[in-house]
Structures are given as structure tokens and as C-alpha cells.
Amino acid sequence: MLEGFCYKWLQSKNSALTSSLGKDKIDVDAICGGPPCQGISGFNRFRNKDNPLQDEKNKQLQVFMEIVEFLKPKFVLMESVVDIVKFAEGYLGRYALSKLIHLNYQVRMGMMAAGAYGLPQFRMRAFFWGARPNQKLPQYPLPTHDLVLRDVIPVEFEMSTVGWEEGKKIELEKKLLLEDAISDLPSVGNYEDKDVMDYDNDPKTEFQRFIRLIREGWKL
Incomplete structure (x- = not known):
């Protein structure tokens, strides 16, 4: 048992909540979360390489696992x-995998x-x-679009990249670039004083049409 502050706090809250619901325990289907990444981000010049879990910025990962341990959901999905x-x-990453295994979960990264x-x-996430x-244990959705590749994954984790079977010919959708996203935006001059501007032309790509639908209140 982790028995951390979060775990003990959950115990106290759970007692009151289950009593109000008339249940012995809360039945949780899934927990989804993304613990903050400031402690491991490459933009952080003061990362604790010797003992990452001693960094206050990384302790939310432990809190996340305490919540999982206490509520015992059917499924867990964590992003980082x-x-x-x-x-x-x-x-x-190894800590997250080993902790879930220790809590008797099937695990996939x-x-x-x-x-x-x-x-x-x-x-990439x-x-x-x-x-x-x-x-x-759920599968990951396979890629639908081509993309500009970047070398960001350590060799020892390359096999965890979600993709189609190597050698299998798949016809993917065309990759989307920055131009596909913002080429329909109005021009902004050096002395523009408007905080909000209207589009002055029609969308040029399907992505731009989709974004405008969301902006106009269209529901998925």
C-alpha cells in the first residue's frame, strides 16, 4: 500500500461518500489523467536526474497511482x-509501468x-x-495520416511506437502541415489593435472547415 497523503485523504472522503450513496464502496469504470510534466520536460534545466521522484514536480505521478490503488478502476489511461x-x-516511465503491474493490472504502453x-x-506522446x-486490455488506434517524422523515441522503447505492421502497405491520408491549419487567417499588421478578427476568406482545407465548425458552436 502506498499510504501517502492522497491515499489517506481518499479514505476519509470515501467513507462519507459511500455512506451517502448507501454503498460499501465506489465502483469506478475508468481513471484517465496526465500528471504534470514540468519535472521531466527538456525545457527544465533543473531536473533531478539522480532521484526524479524526490522532485516535488514529479510527485503527482505518485498521487495518480495512489488514486488508482484506492479506487481500483476497471481501466486506467495515463498520458505524458x-x-x-x-x-x-x-x-x-518504468515506475508507472511497474506500479500498475504491482497493482495487478495488465499494462500496455x-x-x-x-x-x-x-x-x-x-x-508525440x-x-x-x-x-x-x-x-x-484495449488496443491503440492505428495511424490514419502520413506525417513528418522526428527522431524522439529512445531505442529501447521503439517497439512501443503505435503503427501498422512493418512491411504492410497502407494508404494513409495526406499529412497535414502548418499551412493546412492557418493559411486562411486574416493578415495582421504591425499596428493592429483588434483582439478579435473575422475571417476574410473561405476555408481552404478540410481541417480549416472543421475548426470553423467548432468555433461557430457546432457539436461533434
């Missing part, structure tokens, strides 16, 4: 930057790039799936 497997030889699913940016032994 790729630095979780790059920084300090992947210390925190996958690296997914937003650009491979139709967004005009690379943005690490996703950790956990499922109780009596549940089916």
Missing part, C-alpha cells in the same frame, strides 16, 4: 510527454504522434493503458 521514457533512462491522426503537428485481469 515522451520525456517520461527519455529522462533519467526512462525512470518515471504506446507512443502516438498527433500528426498520425490528422493534426497539423507532430506532438506516451500513453499507458491498464486493465484489471478480468477486463480486455
